[in-house]
Amino acid sequence: MQFIHEIAIIFLCLTRQDWRHIKGRPWGDGSNGYWMLYVANSGKYDVRLRFHSNPSSGEALLEIGGKIFKKLFLKTQISNTK
Numbered sequence: 001m002q003f004i005h006e007i008a009i010i011f012l013c014l015t016r017q018d019w020r021h022i023k024g025r026p027w028g029d030g031s032n033g034y035w036m037l038y039v040a041n042s043g044k045y046d047v048r049l050r051f052h053s054n055p056s057s058g059e060a061l062l063e064i065g066g067k068i069f070k071k072l073f074l075k076t077q078i079s080n081t082k
Contacts, residue, residue: 039064
């Protein structure tokens with residue numbers, strides 16, 4: 001854990017092994033599922049999605065406490081990691 005100006009900075013990396021698959025081909029195009037997280041403290045969080053391959057445009061959904069946040073992304077907005 002890293003502290004900056006008395007604010008805890010915690011980096012968490014969820015992988016496909018943590019993914020709870022519900023439909024489609026697991027970990028492939030058209031796959032759908034979720035990661036289960038428990039967050040003990042309210043606050044500001046920075047959420048980033050990283051893709052290994054070259055995915056097409058799509059939509060990311062984040063549900064927190066019954067509230068759903070949607071973010072559309074275009075193929076041109078994606079930066080790949082390898």
